[in-house]
Amino acid sequence: MAELQGQRILLGVSGGIAAYKAAELVRRLQDAGAEVRVVMTASALHFVGATTFQALSGHPVRSSLWDEAAEAAMGHIELARWATRVLIAPASANTLARLAQGRANDLLSTLCLATEAPLTVAPAMNRVMWAHPATQTNVATLVARGVEVLGPATGDQACGEVGAGRLLEPAQIVAAVIAGAPPPRLAGRRLLVSAGPTFEDIDPVRFIGNRSSGKMGFAVAAAARAMGAQVTLVAGPVSLPTPPGVRRIDVRRAAQMRDAVLAELPGHDIYLGAAAVADYTPAETLPQKIKKSGETLAITLVRTADILAEVAAHPQRPRLVVGFAAETQDMEAYARDKLHRKGLDLIAANDVGRAGQGFECDDNALSVFWRDGRHDIAHGPKSRVARDLLSLVAERLEALR
Template identity: 90%
Template sequence: MTGLKGQRILLGVSGGIAAYKAAELVRRLRDAGAEVRVVMTAAALHFVGSTTFQALSGHPVRSSLWDEAAEAAMGHIELARWATRVLVAPASANTLARLAQGRANDLLSTLCLATEAPLLVAPAMNRVMWAHPATQANVATLQARGVEILGPASGDQACGEVGAGRLLEPGQIVAAVEASLLPPRLSGRRLLVSAGPTFEDIDPVRFIGNRSSGKMGFAVADAARRMGAEVTLVAGPVSLPTPPGVTRVDVRRAAQMREAVLAALPGMDAYIGAAAVADYAPAETLPQKLKKSGDSLAITLVRTADILADVAAHAARPRLVVGFAAETQDLEAYARDKLHRKGLDLIAANDVSRAGHGFEGDDNALSVFWRDGRHDIAHGPKTRVARELLQLLADRLEAME
């Protein structure tokens, strides 16, 4: 196996019980053909000794900015320039925070600032620490800067709890590093994504809407851009920042979303309809605020256009049309019915009745269906779920060629 032949991997090991897996990771990286040098934080040395990594890597281990022998020739700059990839595994919550803040108060964080090599980090921590808004904000900051986040996985943790936060297995990390060397899988592709809710106005102050935050669709758009695609994002009324490099079109109502989607459709390779489009809208929007006038109120609603079905039947139909289905029961039956009824190629369904799945949250889980198949994407951060969904999409596009 020589998938990393000629690569120089600078492996940063931070504190946490998962540091013991980094020893196996060094061996796997070298088996794949890479040359590896290891930098450890002070906390990591409490879990695994530097002698282990020196023996496995064949190079002295660095752990301090104040190593007089190494720093006589500005050793940390030499290391930063040497690396073709910087991999931090495990990356503790503290390390993620320091990297996000741009701190340079130890050797590892200084190297990450001083290198021009791509940076990959594999988080490992307790599930509550991983889910904490501060950690998620730090991860989002790093991703916005182009840092690739590997994992984490879900499962049993050393603390006795179960959930997201486990370090990926060494083989998975090596595979991810190898994948980072390949041309982006969606390079040259054009993707159209719709995201967020639509708001259907009753009067100037009231509307009919839903709980969609847009986070899933925005994660898909961001992941697609990182995989090399040219991405247009049609967004309902949300306050999320535009992913770097993505062309954004803002809309409010279902009719406006349909118009924007169809206008952008020509030349697209795929349409991913992640938006939660209102099924009904008021028959008329009142020009003035509706005043309270009785114990009950009847509003006539009319069906909105079916954007997914219209795209699937359009003369400029992309090669792949992907829908989303937010369900609360009979997930597969309803999703497959929607798949066939609307003429879709794939449909990604989630059970929004389950806590931590779908609307408003940062995590999700999807079951993806097509005519004769199914793939389940495990519960986790929407950023990871989006990447796995797009890998499926890339598989399908490549199979068409």
């Protein structure tokens, strides 16, 4: 079951005995393919410990706006942007009141104001509290604003009473989230990605290569699969695991990468060339190791095939051809020149001379150019940068309809 593949759900847990059910909810959301991060209110921490949710979700649990380490980089805004849906379960009467009033006096309420993601709440409280006119008015206000309300259910309550106010069972909440989830942005699309360096052999021992780790291209392949695409990854010599659900073809040299890309090209909607392909290769590869014999050594290099240009001019050209430009100066000028000269639809440029991004790093930042536009993707983990890039690619592809 992967109905929520590609969904990033921010689960808010507010105070109430039903908070214990949120632990099972995390697991069920993950089983449906979602990535889950948890934010707890101060009251929720009195019922269930943060360690439980951290162990289940695999991510740190946030509970305070005053977390200096997280908020140094405006962590609450990053979380608000990360989510594709905010789900509050259980949602207490107090939480519903604060949301209806637009308050931002804790992390969870602040996130709900700062996000553009859809909001779903699953109320849980005593039956009298649920029936109170103030609670019903707050719920009506939220519904009028487009908030989805799941439940509550009717039955036995922890206080010993019977009536409406029980939290829906986790399976029911997940089913409702699945029913309301949009189809993955790249569902039905076929995407071909090239990633990593190429190694151009001089002899059996030595080669010419570059510093590309393949991390950005692999992040793109993983993100595209999570967004519903059928993904083929042509990978240079890297030591990275294949993203789940991605078909991988391993190559070493630029010529091998060209042959693999062109062989796979027919039928693909998107080609994204994230590989750092060598511009030159030795004119010949010697069969034996070159012995040290002088103060200098001359090696004749010849141009390699221009894979991006060939793909862009190919009779079976994908609808979108996206290139990468790793630059150390005049980034926009060089990127736009490459965009026009090679006939690309988009080019994603990054300044690899800047510390903390680009080659061999886990983070990156991109400036994406097209003929009459530009979009900057802020510095962050390559997984998030890849998602943002593919959202733009999907948007450009949809515009071609």
